[in-house]
Amino acid sequence: MTEPFPYIQGGVVAAKGFQAAGEHLGIRKNRSRKDVALIVSDVRCAAACCYTLNLVQGAPLAVTKAHVADGYAQAIICNSGNANTCNANGVEIAEGMSALVQQYTGIAADDVVVASTGVIGQEMTLIPFISGMAGLAAALRLGGGHDAAEAIMTTDTVAKEVAVAFTLGGKTCHIGGISKGSGMIHPNMATMLCFLTTDAAISPVCLQTALSAVVKDTFNMLSIDGDTSTNDMVTVLANGQAGNAEITEEGAAYATFKAALRQVCGELCRVMAKDGEGASKLLTCTVTGAKDKQTAKLVAKSVICSMLFKAAVFGADANWGRVLCAIGYSGAAIDVSKIDVQFISRVGTISVCTGGSGIPFDEDAAKKVLSEDEIDVAVQLNAGDEQAIAWGCDLTYDYVKINGDYRT
């Protein structure tokens, strides 16, 4: 899990030729909350998307799929406060949002990626967009990434922005992105909402291949609550402004691009998990020694999804039996008698299980390790060389509080 590329500022507008804005247009009642983000490129971009596999899908996803079917897009519009899902007029709303982007930016409506997040099944109208789009378009600026990141937040407590710089054929390139959590997160082939931009030149086909591969190792290994959302989507726009030779096939340049994309997505997973609804702790599970990648992933994800273990982590209780239990029902074919488990945080490492059986450990020291705000469960399967990481968080009173009364 090396991170070879330097992090930079700018988030979704770190790459050359992108501008963004985020404002309160009135979808939310609370006027202090931004609720619409707009991201545009100076030029048309290769575009790739991954979508939720939930059969109930937001209307914006259907519209976006049609708009990027040709492999190109130039703008992203996203509102929070309403998911525009299970509404009779959902497609009409999403198409209307795109038409308004065209009216005020000149970008063709069918080059607009549309997304919505918020309550499912709540009536929605175009009125806030009609009255506010002119102002939103006027607010577009090179430094607008943070405003856009804020505008897509729902129960998130922090805006999520990551960007890195890398080099392709002597040209400096950038990939940056913003994302939103923080509940209904258990991605399946895609994720909550994540908008990525890059100035690297890459063909639509290569961009989609890289994104699909990276999503499998990053967003699909993230879970807050086991609920796969209806509106999950990750989009990347590549405008080629870095001046590198366009990547059109797998090779060294493709590998570098994919590694940078993976780093950005992995870091977004980390910050999203840490800000999971009600979370007080980031919980990661690092599985090593697996006979194959799929086994490593199944085990890692099962551990970070266990409600019982998540609650134990909240209580700083070294209840490793729940880790073994979650490994056992993960669906992976593992040899239980070979499993070693350690709990790791910045203050130390505690070995709790060797060869599938418990070993004596210092309960006070374990409590100290588990009282930190970033906990890794290291699972060694001793059966091969493959590994995987999954990101999650603890289960807290606040998760229940937030979700017991989200709508009202």
Place this chain on the structure above:
Amino acid sequence: MTEPFPYIQGGVVAAKGFQAAGEHLGIRKNRSRKDVALIVSDVRCAAACCYTLNLVQGAPLAVTKAHVADGYAQAIICNSGNANTCNANGVEIAEGMSALVQQYTGIAADDVVVASTGVIGQEMTLIPFISGMAGLAAALRLGGGHDAAEAIMTTDTVAKEVAVAFTLGGKTCHIGGISKGSGMIHPNMATMLCFLTTDAAISPVCLQTALSAVVKDTFNMLSIDGDTSTNDMVTVLANGQAGNAEITEEGAAYATFKAALRQVCGELCRVMAKDGEGASKLLTCTVTGAKDKQTAKLVAKSVICSMLFKAAVFGADANWGRVLCAIGYSGAAIDVSKIDVQFISRVGTISVCTGGSGIPFDEDAAKKVLSEDEIDVAVQLNAGDEQAIAWGCDLTYDYVKINGDYRT
């Protein structure tokens, strides 16, 4: 979901020829908590079991599998306070428990069903059994079912006992049982712990066939927290004392027996779900109009497993979008545009979704319906005639509290 058989008292000793006891032997530190249950039949019984599919399995399951391999058993011993799982000497302990039953009851050790429940991976010794088995055996009595039910409780707040009477060929028969919840419950081909007895005469093969079928529709449709336990087991002993002609093939008598068994298991699911860890409400999902049984089951179980919807039920929030979301990721191939959803409790029915889209409803009335302690989500798929029910509970602060500090 008709319940044609009358409920009777007696639980696991309602059937003729069974005695039970439950006492504190010292596995738990708290002397006021019973921790070992013993159930015996006057004569050898046909026996059937279903076990957890978790790859991490308690040692008692391995021992029980060997003991009932011939289709017969005569006693059940079960302790709470320690799962006897992930212990190096687990099999030795479970065999020792069986040997002690033989020593004090005369029942052959290899006719003993052994079970344990409690913390995983905690050292265990035979000493409490060695010192206490004589007293436990002496306490066996016809009215001892409630003591046994109490002795297998962990975080349960109420003892769980159900029994019914039915008739086979003019002979009155009985099936009764006890079970324990109340966390780490998401059965997969078996369940937490459930011990059933009957005085009906039925062959081991027919008994296993009936049990396996009933478990699929009952315990496998129950979930408290999505965590499949390492120690799940359901066992039924049939001693033939009712005097009916032995059931040796499928037919009218088999159908009656299976219906009675299903009723007992279904009712145990209901009481277990209602007493789920931290639960304040029983949550059931009744799916009708499915094109096939599997679709109905997938949808029902997905709804009652959704953490987000469970939290909404706790908050009496009619957030039906989360029901649609859970249906969408259930894995079932459904037509979203045909789905109707209603919330039902003893004070009324609220329709919230028709044809996959929201419909206006009275929020105050919905709050009243959802403030009751038994909530049914009725999902009509309008695609066929199959149906299913799943049992669960709400997600509360107390679930987090109980599981944040279970060991210590």
